Amino acid sequence: MVCLRERMKMGKRSEWVAFCFLCFSLSLQTIQGYKESETARTLKLEQGDAHEVHCSRERSKAAWKIIEEYLMPFVEEERYQISRRCRLHSDNDLYRDQEQHKIHVGVNEWQCGYCRKRFYGENYLDQHFDNRHYDLLNVSHSRCLADICGALHCDLVMDSVPRKTKCNPAAAAKNQHLCESLADTCFPVNGGPSAGRLHEFFLRQFCDAHTCTGGRKPFSRGHRKTRSIFYLFASILTLMLLALFYIFIYMHRRGMKGGTVELKRISKSVQKKKPS
Template sequence: MRFSNSKIKWVSLCFCLLLSLRIIQGYKESETARTLKLEQGNAAHEVHCSRERSRAAQKIIEEYLMPFVEKERYQMSSRCRLHSDNDLYRDQEQHKIRVDVNEWKCGYCRKRFYEEKYLDQHFDNRHYDLLNVSHSRCLADVCGALHCDLVMDSTPRKTKCNPAAASRNQHLCESLADSCFPVNEGPSASRLHEFFLRQFCDAHTCKGGQKPFSRGHRKTRNVFYLIVSILTMMLLLLFYIFIYMHQRGMKGGTVQLKRISKSVQKKKPS
């Protein structure tokens, strides 16, 4: 089987382009790795607080608790461990900028990274001084009460329930309900206290049947659904415009034919 010179040149050009892109990507990844290694060499600190679990806890609070708190117009005290001010990583998380699917940018120094985990390492090594470690504010500590494992594990495994662990998590959950929504602070606090017990605490049992987040979560708009809805509306509008113009053209043609037929009848020979 013979190939023409143009096909051979085209294949060679594509191969060179792919090779160049691979070299550039490898260089950028190695540059990111060198930057992180240099930063790690200068870092002499350690924070005993899981960023990943803190992020999961914050996501659960935002989706499964705060919509109901906002609906009640209730102001949580900063003494509540679920308050946003008690998240050690809150400021750093707010300084994450997602530029593209595979590109993240540091909001402090504008450095770019190709994965979120590299940006997390950069925060730990370069911007450690921005963390307020003077107070114990690790949001990951309440993960047991908030069922963080369900959010973090995309493919949950069936494990045997540990009654002792379930009892500890239920006790922690109930203490959060008491401190964040004291029943003596009014009707709103009392309703949120009851809601918190049903939403989070009741599922800490080995008896089965109880599921966390049974009261629902924040309704988020799907971007794809929004785009499809807009396109559908535009197509419907164009369809109705086409029907209107078509009917208008049909009426105009009918009137013109009638006029022609009348003029023809007047010109008949006597």
């Protein structure tokens, strides 16, 4: 009987020890799970902050439009190769690869060139790039075209209605200095005849307008006149309609002349039958 009681006591002790051990294990798992969830939240926050790019897409887009229309036609005419050290080079545009993966399907329809998703506006496609394909941006070094917008007069391109603002001499001097440094880097005077001519052209086209004395206007040397597919289609359609119109007029006049001749013949035959 004594042995049986002692075994029962030992069994209860072992059950109590096992219960305590189980509670301790559960508490450790709870603490560990809490730590893991905290770590996961931290990583999510870090990942959420990691794809925030401090570079204006709209101003970068305006800067590239100016480079394409007001500079590149003259560079191509000189058959000059812009160095990659030049901030105007396409490789130094943070968004250039994404912009090249935009597919304009229709008037209000755009498609992502990476994943083929379609959107009803270019702004929605831009948001899609920011949310889904930000990892394709190379942010290892500064390649933001928006940083040189002041030198390239981006505000004139972005504002549909020109704003009359008071000229700031300090800002004008800063933009002129940036503009001249671009001319020196991209088109060095000692880089040959073509580089020298483009250097002078860049100063006249962009830099001279950075003044509060009312000197030259920006883009004084003109720009590239782009002809879109829609413009060509509309032109061809207009020519075809004009051709059909003139053919219709010609056939109508010819028919009128034929009818006049027949009426004259009928009138003559009637006059001959009258005396009888």
